Amino acid sequence: MENISHIAVPYSKALFEFALERDAVESVYKDMQALTSLCKSNRDFLLMLKSPILKTEKKQKILIAVFKNSVSEITRGFLKIITAKRRESLLPDMAIAFVELYKDYKGILTTIVKTAVPLTEDLRKEILKVMSTQAKGKVDLVEEIKEELIGGFVLQWKDMQYDASILNQVNKMKKGMAMINLYKKGF
DSSP, rough: OOOOTTTTHHHHHHHHHHHHTTTHHHHHHHHHHHHHHHHHHOOHHHHHHOSSSSSSHHHHHHHHHHHTTTTTTHHHHHHHHHHHOOOOHHHHHHHHHHHHHHHHHHEEEEEEEEEEESOOHHHHHHHHHHHHOSSSOEEEEEEOOOOOOOOSSSEEEEEEEEEOHHHHHHHHHHHHHHHHHHHHOOO
């Protein structure tokens, strides 16, 4: 999982298990995706969740107004419980953790590929082919452009990383040169 609060994970697991029991995993998954998207795109919403000044009742009213007709009854109940327990600042992490639990449950492997330039269709297909050997099911490919990589790519999945970027090679060369200089000084 991404860098999320360890406190958020048990809440997400409880929500996932409850949704599973109620045969509502798909709808709650969509709700958590929407919550994640809202937190990423709306800084004011995120600040409201983390605000120590706003009272719990006010936050509950805001959450109900925002998600009134767009989320399932289970998600509305979850949001109410989380704000009552004053854990609303962890909602973004809970949503991310829920999405990861869902993907694990469905056998979906999230793979992040970072490149200096956009991937070609052929390269995208090749990466999906290679990563499908690591997955139990489908591969969810997330593409990120990081110009500082100069060239090459970085692949990340689960807790693994393969770095074939030019930036990585340059950094290795710098370390090697520093070691050479270290040995020469002592000679």
